[in-house]
Amino acid sequence: MYHPRLKGNSYEAGKHYAEILYKNGFRFPKVTEEKLIYGESCKQILTDFDPHIVKEIQGFAEGCHSSFEEVSSFLLSIGVFELAGQCSIFSAYNGKEMFIGRNYDMLFNLKNITESSLVCFDDKNKYLGQSDCFIGKVDGINEHGLFVGISSVPHDGIKPGLNFYFAVKYILENCCTVDEGIDVLKRFPSSVANNYLLADPQGNMAVVEVTPNSYQVRLPTNNYIHCTNHHESTSLTESWNWSKSKERFETLETRLKHNVHYMELTIAQSIMSETKGHVCLNLKEQQFGTLFSVIANLNTLDILRVEGQPNRAKYKSDRRLIDAVLKDV
Numbered sequence: 001m002y003h004p005r006l007k008g009n010s011y012e013a014g015k016h017y018a019e020i021l022y023k024n025g026f027r028f029p030k031v032t033e034e035k036l037i038y039g040e041s042c043k044q045i046l047t048d049f050d051p052h053i054v055k056e057i058q059g060f061a062e063g064c065h066s067s068f069e070e071v072s073s074f075l076l077s078i079g080v081f082e083l084a085g086q087c088s089i090f091s092a093y094n095g096k097e098m099f100i101g102r103n104y105d106m107l108f109n110l111k112n113i114t115e116s117s118l119v120c121f122d123d124k125n126k127y128l129g130q131s132d133c134f135i136g137k138v139d140g141i142n143e144h145g146l147f148v149g150i151s152s153v154p155h156d157g158i159k160p161g162l163n164f165y166f167a168v169k170y171i172l173e174n175c176c177t178v179d180e181g182i183d184v185l186k187r188f189p190s191s192v193a194n195n196y197l198l199a200d201p202q203g204n205m206a207v208v209e210v211t212p213n214s215y216q217v218r219l220p221t222n223n224y225i226h227c228t229n230h231h232e233s234t235s236l237t238e239s240w241n242w243s244k245s246k247e248r249f250e251t252l253e254t255r256l257k258h259n260v261h262y263m264e265l266t267i268a269q270s271i272m273s274e275t276k277g278h279v280c281l282n283l284k285e286q287q288f289g290t291l292f293s294v295i296a297n298l299n300t301l302d303i304l305r306v307e308g309q310p311n312r313a314k315y316k317s318d319r320r321l322i323d324a325v326l327k328d329v
Helices: 010-023 033-049 051-063 068-077 108-113 164-174 178-186 245-262 265-272 320-327
Strands: 005-008 086-093 098-107 115-121 127-131 139-142 147-153 193-199 205-210 215-218 224-227 288-297 302-307
Touching: 005 010, 010 051, 010 115, 033 051, 033 068, 033 164, 051 068, 051 164, 086 147, 086 193, 086 245, 086 265, 098 108, 098 139, 098 147, 098 193, 098 265, 108 288, 115 164, 115 320, 127 164, 127 320, 139 164, 147 164, 164 178, 164 193, 178 193, 178 205, 178 215, 193 224, 205 224, 224 245, 245 265, 265 288, 265 302, 302 320
Parallel strands: 005 115
Antiparallel strands: 086 098, 086 224, 098 288, 115 127, 127 139, 139 147, 147 193, 193 205, 205 215, 288 302
């Protein structure tokens, strides 16, 4: 797992990171004609949604000796044409503090391209975010204690739009509360289907179920909420339960129901390390499972991450965000 630190303006940060990767042997992958055509159909949508990320992509393309068309098309196509990550996420409020847990499940051979970045762009929220790609995030926590994380959900058809990388990044950089994040997702032109779990230190939390054509906000009935890889508002067919989404969801429900009032980091760690209920996923036949796990206290910004399967590897504290925040005090 890479641990980059990005700062300054979007263009220079993207260029600097790409130059480091290029120096260490990274060469931008060839992008198919199908994806280039699709990327072109989404370019104006991206520019309208977030011009800052357009500049970051331009800088990255220059730094790795590629083109904006190739880099943007590659990013915009992820999740549209191929398998996306399968994940388990929860938030729980014990009456005083908000805790989150997030396991990211993907093909084991992609483990070495994951990254955890500290991002401190000019005039944006500071945040710590994880990803399996060089631009955009699959989850993160910003300086205000706002968490957002995604899980992928099956969808049909191909429609121009933007994927989760762009939504998560935008929310972390621009929002302070769950309500602000929900407002972004209500207008987000999504090309894929996802669950977005949002939580903040004030005890607010929600799962926004997004498709290319609609959204639905699911609120907690108790002081916790969780999601895996299906929408609770629609039925799950057996063919789409290959990653044991239903079993993971039910395991989270049971563990959270019994532990929400006592929630702390050690309990969050125990939940995310659960193997019997497949929250810590290991599908040997598909060579697919948990690549990394994050647990955190959103009120204190205590963040712990394990790089590997949480039932085997050790959670380690990551102080980069809290140190960056304290530096400005």
